[in-house]
Amino acid sequence: MNQFAIGVDLGGTSLRIAAVESSGKILEKITTGTEVARRDRVIDEMCDAVRTLASKYRATDELAGIGVGVPGIIDMATGMLRWSPNLPGWQDYPVREEIEGRIGTPVFLENDANAAALGEKWLGAAVGVDDMCMLTLGTGVGGGLVLEGRIWHGMAGMAGEVGHTNIDPDGVPCGCGSRGCLEQYASATAIKRMALEAIASGKAPELARAMSQDPEFSSKVVHQMASEGDAAARAIFHRVGTALGIALADLINVLDLPTYVIGGGVAAAWDTFAPTMLETLKRYSYIYRVTTATPPGGDGASRSGKKTVITRALLGSDAGLIGASRLPMMPEHAKRVSGVDV
């Protein structure tokens, strides 16, 4: 009998549930628009969809468990959602307990960025790599750290918050209570904010025109205009690249990992920010320079014989969903984080 698992991606604006085979193939996916403020309603909808998928595929396959990716900081020991700027009203909510109580199947909770990292490691840009870090550039900036094949949770289950790496101590205030966090320069929200600032300064006439014509004016429009060569839009992605470069340089200097994966919606704008990001990395990380430079007359290998890879994610918006479904299928990982014996 084949194994399958159910993955849940609880986003700030949508709820997605999928049955996934042990090979990684998505059997079926359910997407519901969710009013996240209505917490109990979201949990009910989620559990209904899980039950539907579970009963359908249990006929032929064995259900390994349910993995849920949640946008926030989770207390891994208790399965409580501690803090989530994108899920107001969910603070200190016992997510794992609530779902397990309704479904009676082991639930494996994970931060959504960690889940995305697991997804990219399993089937995406970091296949075959045991040590990696993923940055998810979306509404916020999430981070997931995989060390020796497993998510590094840290003492209180709060590790991997790369989005709150400090880029500018006097910078833009952040929802986390700090200021100048990476998230304030490299998220979709930040790109839109920087565009509005540029428009307000009067120095971005094309962005101003685009905004006046488009009620849905968003980071995607800014990206589109940067691709078309608009200087003000390009300057914004230059700022995105600089901030990412500084954050990645710090990560490389501290962790010296082989692979860093950049995903999330903003990664679609890769061509507009990656050159600045890599240039900034070279400026701020000696280790990056040593592990990427090829000496003159060499055989193409870096001086250290090892290569630091910075790459785009491959799984798109499914990374977190696929990674969440992977959780119940990783016994070693599961043992460390589930409250239910498996």
Add this chain to the structure above:
Amino acid sequence: MNQFAIGVDLGGTSLRIAAVESSGKILEKITTGTEVARRDRVIDEMCDAVRTLASKYRATDELAGIGVGVPGIIDMATGMLRWSPNLPGWQDYPVREEIEGRIGTPVFLENDANAAALGEKWLGAAVGVDDMCMLTLGTGVGGGLVLEGRIWHGMAGMAGEVGHTNIDPDGVPCGCGSRGCLEQYASATAIKRMALEAIASGKAPELARAMSQDPEFSSKVVHQMASEGDAAARAIFHRVGTALGIALADLINVLDLPTYVIGGGVAAAWDTFAPTMLETLKRYSYIYRVTTATPPGGDGASRSGKKTVITRALLGSDAGLIGASRLPMMPEHAKRVSGVDV
């Protein structure tokens, strides 16, 4: 038969060699003033001292091996010193091979800050802690990362360079080729530089007087004056604390470790920089706030039930020497990093 090991601390200005029991007790220590530029002479002196200690204590104890702490980035696979701003002329020098060739005993090479971290974990401020990071504030700022009981070397053996965490992208140029690195604000060298800058600005009359009276004017004098209340000296340690706070906040946000240890000569000035450091940490790390704040009416525990500890090192200048001697006595660690079968 008891085991002992020989630890070597190859500093920028001194060479220290010790025979250390498996309990951590130092049996005997030899210190030589070393002209580090004369590389072969340093290696000869080191090997002479190692031979002297080895033959003396081999009569009663079994020699586990030789551990050497080196100030620089080491290629762990080959035992080459890749880069060391404090050991000019040693770049790409096969340190391990040279010593093993002369002595015929397994040699375990380690970055000096990593060795200090192992020392503090073994017998100092991080006893009983499996995950920790040590910052050594000396001529430079070294960093050592211990994860699950072992040094985290990273892909190319270059991990733990916390001294090159970026504090200010437009800041002071650093020997690593970057600018605004922690090392430029929290090392003894940086403290002296900031004092000279304050004197040159004409706004530090007491520091100017101290410098004119003391040909050995150093960070220690600046510390002394800060302790006595001199405003200009206090401002310098405020800068030290701010820089450390920002770097530690990034570490905490990414790794969420239970313990961070601050050592090296500058740690003697703890009282003058620690308050600013902890205040800055609170400002820039949500995780630090959650893992240290005690809720009103609580039992004194933090909200997460886990506590982030930032503490002074306990072993003083012996941390690196003791940690180096520990290397041959850690079979798990040794297997990963020695070129010689043990």
